[in-house]
Amino acid sequence: MSGDLTLTERMRRHFPWITLVSVLLVVGMKDINFLAPENLVNLASDFVPLLIMAVGMTFVIYIGGIDLSSQSIANMATVLATISLPALGVGAGLLVIVAGLVAGAVSGVVTTRLKVPSFISTLAVGGIALSVGQYASGQQALHMDMAQRLHAFGWLVGQTAGIPHALVLALLIVAAAWFIQVRMVPGRTFKAIGAAEPAVIASGIRAERYRVLAFALSGMFAALAGLVFSVRLSGGSPTLAEGFLLPAIVAVLVGGTPLTGGVGGVLNTLIGTMIVAVVRASMIYFSIPATGQQIFFGVVLIIAIATTIDRSKMRIVK
Amino acid sequence: MFELKNVEKRYMGVHVLKGVDFRIDDGEIIGLVGENGAGKSTLMKVMYGAVQHDAGSVLVDGAAVNFRSPRDAMKMGVGMVYQEQSLIPNLTVMENIFLGFEKPFVRFGAIRWKKMAQAARRQLAKVKLDIDPATITSHLTFAQRQLVELAKVLALEERVEGRLVILLDEPTSVLSRDEIDLLFSVVRALRRRASFIFVSHRLDEIIDLSDRIYVLKDGSVVDVLDARHADIGTIQKKMVGRDINTEYYREDRQAPYDEDKVLLELDHVRIAGRGNDVSLRLHAGEVLALVGVEGSGREPILRTIFGMLKPEKGTLRIRGEPMRAFSPARSVAHGVGYVPRERKVEGIASGMNVFENMTLSQMRNYSRGGVLDIGAERALAREWIGKLSIKVPSEYADCGNLSGGNQQKVVLAKWRSGGSEIILLDHPTRGLDIGAKVDVYGMIRDMSAAGVGIILVADTLEEAIGLSHTIAVIKDGEIRKWFNCQPGAKPSLYDLIQHMV
Numbered sequence: 001m002s003g004d005l006t007l008t009e010r011m012r013r014h015f016p017w018i019t020l021v022s023v024l025l026v027v028g029m030k031d032i033n034f035l036a037p038e039n040l041v042n043l044a045s046d047f048v049p050l051l052i053m054a055v056g057m058t059f060v061i062y063i064g065g066i067d068l069s070s071q072s073i074a075n076m077a078t079v080l081a082t083i084s085l086p087a088l089g090v091g092a093g094l095l096v097i098v099a100g101l102v103a104g105a106v107s108g109v110v111t112t113r114l115k116v117p118s119f120i121s122t123l124a125v126g127g128i129a130l131s132v133g134q135y136a137s138g139q140q141a142l143h144m145d146m147a148q149r150l151h152a153f154g155w156l157v158g159q160t161a162g163i164p165h166a167l168v169l170a171l172l173i174v175a176a177a178w179f180i181q182v183r184m185v186p187g188r189t190f191k192a193i194g195a196a197e198p199a200v201i202a203s204g205i206r207a208e209r210y211r212v213l214a215f216a217l218s219g220m221f222a223a224l225a226g227l228v229f230s231v232r233l234s235g236g237s238p239t240l241a242e243g244f245l246l247p248a249i250v251a252v253l254v255g256g257t258p259l260t261g262g263v264g265g266v267l268n269t270l271i272g273t274m275i276v277a278v279v280r281a282s283m284i285y286f287s288i289p290a291t292g293q294q295i296f297f298g299v300v301l302i303i304a305i306a307t308t309i310d311r312s313k314m315r316i317v318k
Numbered sequence: 319m320f321e322l323k324n325v326e327k328r329y330m331g332v333h334v335l336k337g338v339d340f341r342i343d344d345g346e347i348i349g350l351v352g353e354n355g356a357g358k359s360t361l362m363k364v365m366y367g368a369v370q371h372d373a374g375s376v377l378v379d380g381a382a383v384n385f386r387s388p389r390d391a392m393k394m395g396v397g398m399v400y401q402e403q404s405l406i407p408n409l410t411v412m413e414n415i416f417l418g419f420e421k422p423f424v425r426f427g428a429i430r431w432k433k434m435a436q437a438a439r440r441q442l443a444k445v446k447l448d449i450d451p452a453t454i455t456s457h458l459t460f461a462q463r464q465l466v467e468l469a470k471v472l473a474l475e476e477r478v479e480g481r482l483v484i485l486l487d488e489p490t491s492v493l494s495r496d497e498i499d500l501l502f503s504v505v506r507a508l509r510r511r512a513s514f515i516f517v518s519h520r521l522d523e524i525i526d527l528s529d530r531i532y533v534l535k536d537g538s539v540v541d542v543l544d545a546r547h548a549d550i551g552t553i554q555k556k557m558v559g560r561d562i563n564t565e566y567y568r569e570d571r572q573a574p575y576d577e578d579k580v581l582l583e584l585d586h587v588r589i590a591g592r593g594n595d596v597s598l599r600l601h602a603g604e605v606l607a608l609v610g611v612e613g614s615g616r617e618p619i620l621r622t623i624f625g626m627l628k629p630e631k632g633t634l635r636i637r638g639e640p641m642r643a644f645s646p647a648r649s650v651a652h653g654v655g656y657v658p659r660e661r662k663v664e665g666i667a668s669g670m671n672v673f674e675n676m677t678l679s680q681m682r683n684y685s686r687g688g689v690l691d692i693g694a695e696r697a698l699a700r701e702w703i704g705k706l707s708i709k710v711p712s713e714y715a716d717c718g719n720l721s722g723g724n725q726q727k728v729v730l731a732k733w734r735s736g737g738s739e740i741i742l743l744d745h746p747t748r749g750l751d752i753g754a755k756v757d758v759y760g761m762i763r764d765m766s767a768a769g770v771g772i773i774l775v776a777d778t779l780e781e782a783i784g785l786s787h788t789i790a791v792i793k794d795g796e797i798r799k800w801f802n803c804q805p806g807a808k809p810s811l812y813d814l815i816q817h818m819v
Contacts, residue, residue: 183689183690183692184685184688184689184690185681185682185685185688185689185690186688188674188681188690189681191669191670191674192667192670192674192678194669195667195668195669195670196663196664196666196667196668196669196670198660198663198664199663199664199665199666199667199678200667200678201626201646201664202624202626202646202656202658202664202665203646203650203678203679203732204646204647204648204649204650204651204679205646205647205678205679205681206645206647262669263669
């Protein structure tokens with residue numbers, strides 16, 4: 001009787017990549033040029049910031065929480081990176097990463113210690129991060145000095161053999177996150193917390209610390225996403241990363257990490273982000289207006305949540 | 319008349335009910351007995367509509383019915399008095415009695431409370447309970463709430479045609495002797511109005527109250543007895559399918575414990591929220607059973623030892639070292655293992671495989687610099703799968719899909735492989751079939767032989783007596799009486815029960 005899974009459960013695991021292949025084929029049939037390698041590489045590199053943010057968010061959703069602060073942290077990161085670039089150079093990157101880590105950790109502490117549900121604690125921390133960005137920028141768009149940008153982050157904007165360096169960096173980050181998830185103690189603990197937190201506590205693990213860590217990692221990845229975005233656009237503004245949050249959550253959930261946590265993970269989010277990227281690009285091919293995109297993502301999000309959550313873990317939804 | 323014919327039920331491939339036939343006549347009181355895991359609760363759920371059977375039929379007065387929810391069952395006169403009471407504590411008694419059936423009292427959208435109170439009083443009179451229907455339910459005693467719950471089910475009378483069938487699930491488990499007598503007299507007086515199905519672990523009560531007794535074992539009805547001619551011994555034999563004897567609990571393997579080696583000591587520990595004083599000593603190789611009725615305070619003692627509750631006063635020593643911090647992490651680091659009662663919630667992480675579960679408490683030993691050595695983890699899992707003959711296809715099997723017995727073996731392997739020397743067992747055989755129970759008993763003997771100290775809160779008194787070296791009888795959170803429990807000189811059930819209630 002062990003390993004006794006129903007067909008739908010076994011199918012569920014394969015949904016994400018089947019979806020990806022399907023949407024690729026649909027768009028490819030509309031216009032075969034879409035499937036040209038250089039087009040796909042360009043598309044992928046456009047979605048590097050979203051991918052980094054979604055990978056970070058995966059950790060929080062993996063433990064059964066949610067992070068609504070990612071977009072605001074990324075916004076704050078673009079401002080901080082731009083402001084500190086003249087003084088710190090490459091150190092601006094480090095500053096931004098630490099800021100994201102701290103913001104995420106605050107969400108984590110508020111959630112675990114004060115027992116504020118993560119959707120509200122991260123919303124609050126996101127509000128704070130947004131204000132920090134607005135205050136630091138004086139509510140306006142800032143620009144990086146070209147020479148300073150090239151000197152500090154030139155390695156991020158170039159290409160080698162047609163592959164953008166930013167894409168390479170993103171894939172390295174995915175690989176690192178994947179290693180944390182499958183081979184390291186924190187990743188295993190995240191999975192266990194998502195699967196059965198009471199069992200984790202009863203095994204003598206200080207689950208609270210790991211929950212804080214998951215939020216801190218998510219904050220850090222969000223800041224990193226902001227940094228990459230800021231370098232690409234050569235500037236910062238408290239609204240630069242607007243419109244990232246919904247697609248990032250969609251990417252995680254469509255990829256197959258349900259809101260209830262415990263299954264899925266970083267590689268799923270990689271596929272989920274690709275689905276989001278292809279779907280978004282397809283809107284141009286099918287000439288859907290940009291204003292309609294959020295409607296589409298809202299609908300996809302609801303479908304993705306409804307089909308992936310493990311209802312046995314939540315008996316009453318409020 | 320209420321009948322079940324050839325009812326079948328499977329959960330996730332487990333055959334829980336195997337062609338059950340059941341019949342209750344008007345005004346009859348039927349006793350339903352069986353061990354944990356025999357399928358009693360599933361059978362009851364089918365009867366009152368909480369679970370739908372896969373095959374067979376349910377008949378009310380000869381007509382086939384199909385209950386899709388408890389409300390459907392109630393409309394046909396089948397009601398359930400829940401063991402974990404289903405009343406909503408912050409509502410009044412009358413609101414609870416008519417919850418979901420307020421319609422007759424509504425005029426212009428508002429409830430006429432006076433009319434409802436009158437109707438509630440009529441229901442309460444049926445169970446001889448003289449309380450104000452406007453009392454907030456949480457202010458009642460447990461026994462009063464039980465009667466209110468019964469009154470709530472009896473209120474169906476006015477809404478359905480024909481007789482009621484009322485299910486009583488372990489109604490006596492937390493009642494005192496007087497309260498039990500009162501409940502029984504109410505039930506007997508109500509036979510004119512309803513028939514009752516009575517589930518209890520207390521076989522003497524079953525024999526006392528019922529007309530006929532259905533014995534359930536492994537999902538089948540193994541016998542139907544006339545209560546007038548039944549005795550506890552025969553019922554037990556039929557429930558277990560063999561004589562309960564010393565062999566069952568492996569008493570032959572009970573060796574004396576090491577009196578010089580104290581593993582754990584509670585020195586006048588005051589358990590949080592109970593305001594009482596507990597002292598005990600656990601020795602290497604000893605099985606110390608805590609017995610008492612449900613809610614007597616056994617679990618809080620276990621949870622205090624495991625660090626989930628912080629004692630208000632007193633000292634807890636592990637191998638002589640007084641503990642200052644209280645958390646499960648501290649306890650695990652000091653070699654304490656906890657096999658919780660809620661195996662599927664706190665014991666097993668379902669969705670994770672066998673080796674991930676086994677190393678959950680000891681990842682530090684299977685990692686370097688935070689990087690897990692999965693090869694070593696798998697080797698450990700394979701070793702213990704062999705040692706405890708855990709039935710799994712491989713160490714990659716999801717523990718959530720294992721049978722209860724195999725899950726329990728994984729939990730035990732987690733603590734044993736980590737070298738825990740003090741193991742707290744909270745209902746370790748709950749819901750296991752006989753074979754798995756015997757395996758667990760064997761493991762307890764193995765652990766004793768290896769010098770592990772065990773504190774046991776057993777599923778049944780027989781189990782506590784059979785397995786332990788020492789028994790502490792707990793009442794109201796305090797240890798009332800100690801029993802020495804050497805093979806051949808074990809106390810009887812009666813000896814223990816006297817001090818429990």
